[in-house]
Amino acid sequence: MSAAPLAPPSGRFISFEGIDGAGKSSHLDAVAERWQRRGLEVVRTREPGGTPLAETLRDLVLHQGMDALTEALLIFAARRNHLQQCIAPALERGAVVLCDRFTDATFAYQGAGRGFDLAVLTTLESWVQRGPGGLRQPDLTLWFDLDPAVAAQRLVAARTPDRFERQDEAFFHRVRDGYRARFEAQPERFVRIDASQSRDQVAVQIAAMLAERGW
Ligand SMILES: Nc1ncnc2c1ncn2[C@@H]1O[C@H](COP(=O)(O)OP(=O)(O)OP(=O)(O)O)[C@@H](O)[C@H]1O
Numbered sequence: 362m363s364a365a366p367l368a369p370p371s372g373r374f375i376s377f378e379g380i381d382g383a384g385k386s387s388h389l390d391a392v393a394e395r396w397q398r399r400g401l402e403v404v405r406t407r408e409p410g411g412t413p414l415a416e417t418l419r420d421l422v423l424h425q426g427m428d429a430l431t432e433a434l435l436i437f438a439a440r441r442n443h444l445q446q447c448i449a450p451a452l453e454r455g456a457v458v459l460c461d462r463f464t465d466a467t468f469a470y471q472g473a474g475r476g477f478d479l480a481v482l483t484t485l486e487s488w489v490q491r492g493p494g495g496l497r498q499p500d501l502t503l504w505f506d507l508d509p510a511v512a513a514q515r516l517v518a519a520r521t522p523d524r525f526e527r528q529d530e531a532f533f534h535r536v537r538d539g540y541r542a543r544f545e546a547q548p549e550r551f552v553r554i555d556a557s558q559s560r561d562q563v564a565v566q567i568a569a570m571l572a573e574r575g576w
């Protein structure tokens with residue numbers, strides 16, 4: 362008997378998460394190409410960013426000094442605009458949305474990394490992400506889990522660091538712990554990817570995870 366045909370995940374919202382340098386972006390592109398080859402509309406986007414307004418806010422957040430509350434408010438303002446202008450319309454059209462980071466990053470970076478009040482983040486999340494169907498969250502989140510020391514080595518050669526990438530290793534240990542806490546709290550939404558492996562081995566993990574879902 363032949364296997365059931367693969368059904369690409371129309372109208373699904375998939376986020377890619379992890380500390381800086383974990384390897385998300387490379388694999389997001391590969392997943393997008395896989396589904397585009399099958400004729401699916403794929404929207405590749407990122408946070409902060411994804412719309413002209415949100416990209417302007419991204420530039421401020423990544424390059425201007427500010428306190429933690431200002432940072433959190435700008436990130437959620439960018440997210441609100443991104444959800445309204447880009448993500449929600451794409452999902453309604455039946456596209457699959459692949460987003461390089463979403464709100465788990467805010468809980469990991471602003472919450473665990475900066476020590477910002479998690480209750481305030483939860484309130485902002487509910488204001489910004491509430492829609493007709495309830496709180497908008499990714500359907501699936503791929504967490505690229507990597508030791509911060511390894512991520513830092515990968516990034517050294519890659520580019521000039523922004524405000525977050527200049528943080529010390531202790532900051533990224535806290536961010537990683539923040540991601541782990543999200544992963545443990547919502548195991549049904551998350552898949553942990555062992556990002557310490559080679560690019561090819563990481564691609565195999567992702568392919569296996571997609572195959573499990575028939576995607
Ligand atoms: N499995 C891997 N092994 C070794 N190097 C890798 C691996 N995956 C990615 N890299 C390299 O590490 C660097 C960071 O990768 P990438 O930009 O995909 O990470 P990222 O998680 O998207 O980072 P950021 O969030 O900071 O943009 C790049 O130079 C990339 O070529």
Ligand SMILES: Cc1cn([C@H]2C[C@H](O)[C@@H](COP(=O)(O)O)O2)c(=O)[nH]c1=O
Pocket residue numbers: 381407408409436461462463464465466467468470471525526
């Ligand atoms: C969504 C989001 C992002 N950040 C930080 C994490 C990264 O250091 C940068 C984005 O850069 P990338 O190269 O596109 O990964 O922004 C954050 O602190 N909080 C967030 O909610």
